[in-house]
Amino acid sequence: MQADVLAVLRRRDAPMSAYEVLDRLRDGNSRLAPPTIYRALAALIEGGRVHRLESLKAFVACKCEQHGHVPIFSICKECGTVEEAVSRRITNELSRIAGQSGFAPARHVIEVHGQCARCESKEAPA
Amino acid sequence: MQADVLAVLRRRDAPMSAYEVLDRLRDGNSRLAPPTIYRALAALIEGGRVHRLESLKAFVACKCEQHGHVPIFSICKECGTVEEAVSRRITNELSRIAGQSGFAPARHVIEVHGQCARCESKEAPA
DNA sequence: GAGTTCATGTTATATTATAACCTATCTTGC
DNA sequence: GCAAGATAGGTTATAATATAACATGAACTC
DSSP states (O other): OOHHHHHHHHHOOSOOOHHHHHHHTTTOOSSOHHHHHHHOOOHHHHTTTTTHHHHHHEEEEESSSSSOOOHHHHHEEETTTEEEEEHHHHHHHHHHHHHHHOOOOEEEEEEEEEHHHHHHHHHHHO | HHHHHHHHHHTTOOOOOOOHHHHHTTTTTTTOHHHHHHHHHHHHHHTEEEEEEEGGGGEEEEOOOOOOOOSSSEEEEEOOEEEEEEEHHHHHHHHHHHHHTTTTEEEEEHHHHEEEEHHHHHHOOO
């Protein structure tokens, strides 16, 4: 099931809601309920192979080689595509800030909403 | 209504769900429905006086003097308290990363989950 | 093959959020 | 004053997201 869910997510580079994944998988198997999908997603996220975009309530397959990093997502509000980046500077600076108050970070959520280069140039084709 | 919602949020330093706010306000006024609360929250967020914690689906009053900054939240998974920080370095670095791919940032979501100093010392009182 | 474990199925429901439409109040210019 | 528009909020209904709780079945263990 995890493999099926991951395959569906990988066929898109835009995020999908859990119910979109569900609908997509129901094409072949009508007896499929939300908990099945949410369980698979939870396991995939645990393993770092899928990320949840908190601000979109949606999920994407991880595009990085190595999992276990801190992902930084750029989310285009026009076309919905998502880029995944990594920055040690950001991770370090967040640790530094947390350290000032003795906070022990366990999980980071970094999401940037905006407009990708492609959509920007379409909108204002100078 | 915005004032009422803001007052409720300010009485706590932990995040509240929209429905917690609703219940709290219903104490005095039983005829109050979700859209009313969500509208007030939307306006407050627009004005920078309230933030939505995306990863918690919850809301907090902004604690900063000046609104319009990029807030960085530290969320304690034990006690639920939230600290709000600002870092120009992070903002700059995020802009730099975005710039590399021509992405135009409009809104930032930065949330760090972990354990606050207080809860850490309680748990392992060395 | 009885007992255990693990993934998944199943049913029901909780939680979060918004659409669509209505009503009241305020405001502004005449 | 009062019509016209603007704005906030009320009301009803429902959409979208997520999980609890329990049942089933296959696979493995001894």
